[in-house]
Amino acid sequence: MTRTEGRHQVALVLLCAAVFLDSMDLSLMGVALPAIGRDLSLPDSTLQWLMSGYAVAYGGFLLLGGRVADLFGRRRVFVVSLAVFAAASLAGGLLSDGWPLVVTRVVKGVAAAHTAPAALSLITTTFAEGPRRNRALGVYSLAGATGYTAGLIASGLLTEVSWRLVFFLPVPVALLVLAAAPKVLPRGLRPPGARQGFDAAGAVAVTGGVLLLVFALTVKNWPAGVMAALLLGASVAIERRRPAPLVPLEVFRSGTVGAANLAALAWACATIGWQFAAVLYLEHVLDYGPLATGLGIVPMGLAIVITANLAGRLISRWGLGRVAATGMLVQGAGILLFLRAGTTSGTTVDYVTTLLPALVVHGIGNGLSFPSLNIAAVAGLPDERQGLASGLVTSAVQIGAGIGVAVLAAVMPLGDSPLAGYRIAFLTAGGFSLLGALIAAIGLRLGRPAPAAA
Template identity: 80%
Template sequence: MAGIDGRRQAALVLLCAAVFLDSMDLSLMGVALPAIQRDLSLSAGTLQWLVSGYAVAYGGFLLLGGRMADLFGRRRVFLLSLGVFAAASLAGGLLSEGWPLVVTRVVKGVAAALTAPAALSLITTTFSEGPGRNRALGIYSLAGATGYSAGLVASGLLTEVSWRLVFFLPVPIALLVVAAAPMVLPKGPPRTGSTGGFDAAGAVTATGGVLLLVYALTETNWPAGLVALLLLGAFVVVERRQPDPLIPLEVFRSRTLSAANGAALAWACATIGWQFVAVLYLQRILGYDALATGLGIVPMGLAIVVTANLAGRLVGRWGLGRVAALGMLVQACGILLFLRAGASGDYLTVLLPALVVHGVGNGLSFPSLNIAAVGGLPDDRQGLASGLITSSVQIGAGVGVALLAATMTVGGSGPDGYRLAFLVAGAFSLLGAALAYLGIRTPGADRQPARSGV
């Protein structure tokens, strides 16, 4: 038994390393962009797509990635996609042209979209539902949050030497995980009978719809948004008629799964959108340089680390809905504390308390939402559940950043624009708290039954 436990722990470390990489890559680009633009003489549009190309591909292919993990094997999809992620990172560091560089970012986004649901579903099928799984998911969520914070700090440090190091950094970590994973990751049960067909029509309409939706939000392109809505409507029609759909619509009968995904979308609108605004505030209003900005956010990351370690115990004592709602309320308080900041906000008395409170709320809410989202479906649908929750977060991130950027424009370029954006982010967090409190129940209470023959 000790050997089995040790192998599970090793598997958890490797899977967390993968989500750490995916999250870190979201923030690594931000600080390096001016140096890349200067060295390669890139246009503003090309520069923007170094960030949005990754996000669009990540958000658009997540649901497809979850289904592929269920159909073709979680370990196989995890290893192949992580290998592609490493190759695209290496190519990006060697290129010196704008659009080929953007292509590597898009490829990395697709690879991350396949890696994330495969990794999360490997955790949920390796650890049985209960305290063990809750703790594993808490550590997994912590790795994602830590990766984002680490990316901000590492970007500042590496860009001081060369922006190419930002691309090279993920390569050795990814290759180490690929080399070690076959020794510790479970192969999964042998497949008997039919696994069902591959829903090509559902894959095209869902992936195309989400891709265009994120693109429309990023570029404020309303015709693309209309086409996205038409594709998503067509997806619903297709799924109702498919014998083996990409997303069986009956899974949304689970009140907990639906509430967890809705709250996760609101969570990402609030926290990712707020972080986008807060970083700009530190640099444009307070005059922080890139390295100082990254280091200034470190206390928030530490608060997330400490609190996420406690989240599993609190879930066992108070329940998922209450812990998730409490976390989002605390997160809202941290966001709204930034309203005290003006043109010369003091770090120790104004910014630091807001960052720490926000981090505490993050550490409580995000693990709870992940646990709730995967607790309503059986093992044969864990790839689907993982893809849904990760997709909710990524789409929420796109919506939050787009809306808060527009809000800042309406409010003006001074501190008032940032204050208005902080208010909107706080409102999203309060909405997520209400969804979590009213909708999330004990895992398994409304669980969907496993399908036969899969």
């Protein structure tokens, strides 16, 4: 390994550590919320915003974050946003009032919305298209998936000691990355005239529209959804007239970008929606405690780790379309296997024979599909648009997560018993996964990554 290659590998570790933190923060709050509510005497409405505030800000600012990274320097945006993320985490652990805590979560969401696309675009501009980038994006996807799983496990362990540790946990990791980043990450060049080309009107319309959309999905506020549709429609009209738009519409003319984003949205509807329902099922129907629930899904995380490491090689051999579609089908099969579970699967034997196969199959599908969709979403685009493309696909995942959770929460009461309601939810999540497989199979059928020379 040459010195340059070694530097690139260290840079990849740092960037993956940051996205690991972003993903982990999505799940860290879940188990800690009851303890926070008891300790600070907070109502459920405030507790909900400890989750929703992060999700709304993260999903709403992603497109702006991706464009800012392109225009003002990816390393600079990465370092500044990660520093803000660490400071907000530290402040959250020290506060003892409800709404100031919510503010720290919103600030962290905004920071993560800048960190994630900057990190992904640093990877795509550091590693040339082809097997090396495929492997790097596979590791990146793996970091995001394992971060979410690790958050569920760590939340259960840390809350047993003190919920404040949930806020403090990301701080030392972020500080280590910040210390090494200036020495390892490539500086990159800011495109000439970047500041003059910033589209303020488009930024307000797109960011406001996505913010309202994620808000509407998160708290089921449908008037906000109507406003979101109006703002997003206005943003399209604005972008068509701007010489330097925030979201150049021609990026969707790339062979795989549009299909990859639609498939990523369906992917998130399926897997994040299913995880929401599955965790409730384990805790409410099978009487799993928070720690048992977190440990129970560890095999899924391991399956994702192993499969994501192989995804790059499979994509190089079979192409993006086949791997992504196969992954979505396998993921859907894992979701549908949960239909075999009943109300008495709390024993070790039943876990091994019923739940474990479903979790492992789902993890294998996850590890195949998510790296494929990330690669397809940025393939063939020039370096100056990698941040935007990264923000688009991450935003699609966040919006899909909101849709999936909202839809599955709406269909669960339709069953004539709690178990029947969960089975309807699992069927719905499986349907989302099959839809994603169809989109990937059709839209990415030409889906080998473009050669580096392109």
